[in-house]
Amino acid sequence: MRAANVLHLGVKELRGLARDPMMLILIVYAFTLSVYSQSRAIPETLNRAPIAIVDEDRSPVSARIASAFYPPFFTAPRLIDAAEMDRLMDQGEIAFALDIPADFQRDLLAGRAPTIQLNVDATRMSQGLSGAGYVQAIVSGEVTAFADRYRAVATPPADLVIRARFNPGLDKTWFGAVMNVINNVAMLSIILAGAALIREREHGTIEHLLVMPVSAGDIMVAKIWSMSLVVLAATAFSIYAIVEGALGVPIYGSVSLFLFGAALQLFATTSLGVFLATLAGSMPQFGMLLMLVLLPLQILSGGATPRESMPEAIRTLMLAAPNTHFVMLAQSVLYRGAGLSVIWPQLLALAGIGAAFFAFSLARFRRSLR
Incomplete structure (x- = not known):
């Protein structure tokens, strides 16, 4: 694997993405209007009820x-x-x-x-x-x-004083904003990486690449770093401009540390996107596979439902999913201001899962090119 090949192939992916207006609209919408509207319209949030x-x-x-x-x-x-x-x-x-x-x-x-x-x-x-x-x-x-004011009421023997930490107003918008960003990170990274490979097949450019002095590893790593860079930049913009700016959600921890964790998450999810693309022969098939994978990742990762309320078998199984560890990391850093000493187990888990996904996807990708 040569760094120059990976760099040039990645730039080619970015140029191809720039010429795809529908994908660009999807990226902008997912990290701006989608995050804002879904956070404001959380079902449990009561707003101007008549x-x-x-x-x-x-x-x-x-x-x-x-x-x-x-x-x-x-x-x-x-x-x-x-x-x-x-x-x-x-x-x-x-x-x-x-x-x-x-x-x-x-x-x-x-x-x-x-x-x-x-x-x-x-x-x-x-x-x-x-x-x-x-x-x-x-x-x-x-x-x-x-x-x-009119009749004496017996004073209770004990008074319960509630102090809500990290979200004093119990505003569900604060929770929903970050969770929407996390869900979009997984969704867009899988879609972009998978669509980039399928687009190569549909346009016939994958055969052109194979006659050049590049390996399957060069092609896959180029797709991973280029698509991850796009999603990471969109995530940073969404955190600062939408979550913290438009929605007014306070960020207690280090955004840089969160983005580092997001980069490890993207390493895993973009590898997963490449793997799904090797299984699918077209974009419609890729979309069907995406639904089978994305819904469990989002619903069972602890972002929509607390993991403690899930069956023990599901909790253990979902430890193999990168979203589970990324949700823990994001909540610890952005909500509670945790540092590296607290989230290092999640970082190691994301790195390990990403390495396993990458190795498995690369092996599958090489077999699909034969």
Whole structure:
């Protein structure tokens, strides 16, 4: 393997990518608009949910409850009567309708247990699930605070004080932004490396390369470093401009250390992309193989679901996947500000998995050229 051959072949790959507008659009979209929009639209995040209140009591406590709903979680509450509630729910204009019955304050101060009816539009599944909990917490807090002013409440023997570290506001956008970048790193690296090899076959240039004084290793390493460089540059831009800039997610650790881990991740995933391309005869076949590989990598790596909630067999099996270690590394560095002394096991694992993927893919690539 000659360094000059690898360099020139890699530059050729970059020039070929620059002449492919659809791939360029995909790269730009994946690390900008896709990261921003998916982070803002996380299903569990409640944002400007429309709510209406039927205030049959018209008391200070009902007014206090109505004033507790405001952006960004809810829109300003619409005060309606009972006859309008069903119509607005049927038309989909409101997601929540809170019905405060008459004599609610009187029953509350008398020590009774009055009830408030909450109607939820269950067709808005994500908003309905999380929003009902928000409404319950807000109403309970306001009613308790109001009742404490008029009658003594026994002080609990112990008070639980919650301090959320690394994400004090429990904002799911902070988590989703970094996870979207991680998922796109794996997706784009596999696609670019695999598409580069398939494009060589479709255009007939792979035969031209084989009659030149270059080896299969030269060709494969050139594709790996060139495509990895593109994804790494896009990742750095996305972290600084989109995650930290547009979304306002604070980065506690070293971005340089994260990018070093991303480079090892790219070494593994681009090798995997070359291997999938040797199995596929065309881009449609490559796309089908990509779905079979990419979905488990993203869903079972610990980014979407905690690994502790998975069966033991799945947890052990996914230790062979680079995404599992990259998710651990990214969360430790970007969320908790961890240094090299903490993440070195993940770095070693990524290097080992990448070396194994590279050796296996190179052997397969050489056999496919015979």
